[in-house]
Amino acid sequence: MQNLELNLARKLRPKTFNDVIGQELSVRILKNGLYLNKFFPVYIFSGNRGCGKTTSARLLAAAVNCENLKNFQQNPKEQDVPCGKCSSCNLMLGLNHPDFIEIDAASHTGVDNVRQILESATYLPLLGNKKIYLIDEAHMLSKAAFNAFLKILEEPPVSVIFVLATTEIYKIPETVRSRAFQLFFNGVNSSSLSDYLKIVCKDEAIVIEEEVIDLIVSQTDGSVRDAINLLERVRLSSSSVTLEDALKLLGKIGYEELIDLFEIVLNGDERELIVYLDKISFENLAPQSVWDMLIVLCRSLVWIKFGISSKSLKVFDKYSAKLKKIAESKSVHLLNEILQQFWLQEEIFAKTSNKSIFLESFLLQLCMQDFAKNLSSKKIPSSYNSFDEKKNSFSQNLVKENKEEIKAVAKEVKVDALPENKTEFHSFITEKLSEISDLLLVSILRQAKDLDFDKEKGVLKMAFLGQTSFFKNKLEESKSLLLPLIKQFSPQTNDFIFSFLELKASEVEKKKSENLEPLNKKIENIQRNDIPQKPKYDNQKYSQGYKVFNKSKNIEVGKVVDISDESKWPKSNLLVKFFSGRIEKRQSN
Ligand SMILES: [Zn+2]
Known part of the structure; x- marks a missing residue:
């Protein structure tokens, strides 16, 4: 008895459909089927783990064979199914019903298991109306098993219902899915x-x-x-x-400690960081959880900065005054850059065996970044590019020797931004970026080339590399956000229109050679010093990282590659997302 009381999950397992939490739609569909006495030969219940798939399948099975099903169909207000009282329901509660067969596909993946099931399915039910087979983790079945299964799906016996439960619906063959009735069990809100x-x-x-x-x-x-x-x-x-x-x-850091820790990082005090980590016995905390919570905290600070409160911020309610103070002293740009650093290092963090030490060194690196100090002021420095360089060297410091491949790939993507005509307006808007709350708009403005405003005609001109349609729509939507800024630049302007220019990669290249000769020289010097020597490129293990550069024969060596078509250049797009820059055709010699 004591044991039963302790096991809450078992005690609270739903006994009727009304006990199923947060799956109103799926439950309604199942109950309607029961009411109309309409059943499908195969159901697929898909969705996150622990959301009620197996439970609902068991309830469906109990209801189908419940002795009170007829009463429910006649008077659903008075009678519920499964009734939980009849002998069939009692057998189901004890999971002893002879017509309910539950199979864990994870341990019965083979075709022979499926054949056995299919053979037994041809016999009539012993007690109830139908035989119900629940195949849990159905995505684990082998291909041969699915093929054997398909045969019975084409001509299912009338007295059998199959319920396939899976967390990975995309692993169920389309041929099976198309013959089944699918229900989705979302995570409970x-x-x-x-x-x-x-x-x-x-x-x-x-x-x-x-x-x-x-x-x-x-x-x-x-x-x-x-x-x-x-x-x-x-x-x-x-x-x-x-x-x-x-x-x-749960091996978690306390919220107060978490906030203090992050504040130390933001303030860039390395010594204090080490002292503090020691104070909170950092090595005893679960590093993954600290990592996740730092991300949640950093994101929360961004939200707080915009004055938005969200349910997800509720955990920090107690500390809102403190968080507000921190948020006020840091720019969105800085907080966002820190989030980016987390994403950049996530893969390495996931793979490393000593997460605690990695996280410690990561925090230390964040502390030591000059950008933490530079960007904490409201103004965005004009040396944005030099920050990017730092970012890359930062990644490489952490990656170290055993991550040579990542390093080599990162090197290939150039650090400098595309050439820009620095107009008066361009400098003005760059200064103002931190005042814009729409991060996507900020990002678009940053990517715009030849950004200029014609005061007389009221035309905002900008050029983009590749297709401009996406930018157009977004900018039109953000016109009301941009107008106040433009008015600051040109007070007499009351309205303006956009003028877009679509740049081809080759034009950018031409512009670059026309306008930025000295910068070119600088880039060449950087390359000469930094890029690994030729033998390294020939090494088989690097070939993977450079495949994207060899795809198209007709791109001239050394030219910028237009990667705007994401389906064609998935890897390059991914790289550019994390390392600002562009993709160039590699020199072949
Ligand atoms: Zn019953």
């Missing part, structure tokens, strides 16, 4: 899950701080099962659960 956990705590007399519930919800990705399991772990830790207890139990 935060507020429903939070409300549900509060009810559970009340029912189970669990004394818990409300913030702990928010913490649990934020950790479980919409999975009811995970949330309940976490709640159970937390409640066993103490008779009255505080947020600090819960964080400690």
Whole structure:
């Protein structure tokens, strides 16, 4: 009895469709089918783990064979299914029903297993109306198993229902999917899950701080099962659960410590960082969680800067005054750049075996970045390019020798931006970028070339590399945001129109040689010093990284490659996203 009481997940397993949390649509569809006595031979339940797929499949099976199904169909208001009382429902509750067969495809992937199932499916049900087969983790079935399965799908026996449950629907062959009735089980949204956990705590007399519930919800990705399991772990830790207890139990850094830590990083004080890491016993914390929470915090600061409050910021409610103060002293640009650094290093962080030390050195590197100091003022420095150079050298420092490949790829993408005509207006708008709250608009303006405003005609001219249609739409939408800025530049302007120019890569190249001879020289020098020597390029292991440069024969060597077609240049687009610059045809000698 004691054990049963302890196992919350089992105790709370839904016994009727009404107990299924956050899946109203799927439940309604299933109940309608039961009411109309219309069943499909094959169902596919797909969605995140722990969201109610298996539970709903079991409830469907119980309802189909419930002795009160007829009563439900006649009077759905008075009678629910599964009734939970009849002998069939009782057998289902104990998972002993002879007509319900649950198979874990993860351990029965072979074609022989499927053949056995299919053979048994031809026999009539023993007790109920139908035989129901629940195939859990169905995506794990082998190709041969799916093929055998397809045969029965073409002519399914009337007395059989198959339910395939899967977290990876795209792994189920299209031929199977097209013959099945699909239901999606989305992750349960935060507020429903939070409300549900509060009810559970009340029912189970669990004394818990409300913030702990928010913490649990934020950790479980919409999975009811995970949330309940976490709640159970937390409640066993103490008779009255505080947020600090819960964080400690989960190997997490406390919110207050997290904020202090991030503030030290933002202030760029390396010594203080080390002292602080030691103080909070950094090595005992779960590094992945610290990593994730730093990202959440950094993102929250961006939101706070724009004065937007969100449900996801609720965990920081207690510290809002402190966060506001930090947000006020830092630019969006800086916070965004730090987020970018997290994305840049994410893959290496995921792969490294000593995450704790990696994270420590990453934080130290962030601390030591000059940009942390430079960009904390509101003004965006004109030396934006030099920041990019630093960013690249920063990545490379962390990557070190065993990551030579990444390093080589990063080198190939040039650090300098495309040539620009620095007009008066261009300098003006660059200064103003930090005042624009729309990050996408900022990014577009940054990418614009030959940015100029014709005061007399009221025309905002800009040129882009590659297709301009995307920029056009976005800019037209943002006109109201741009007008006040333009008025600052040209007070008599009340309206303006856009004039777009589409640059081809070759034109940019031409412009570059016309306008920026000295810069070219500089780039050449950088290349000479930095790019690995020729034998390295011949090495087989680098070939992967350079494949993109050899795709098209008719691009002249040394010219900028137009990669605006993302489907054709996926890798290059990915690179450019992370390392500002452009893709050039590689010199062949
Ligand atoms: Zn029943």
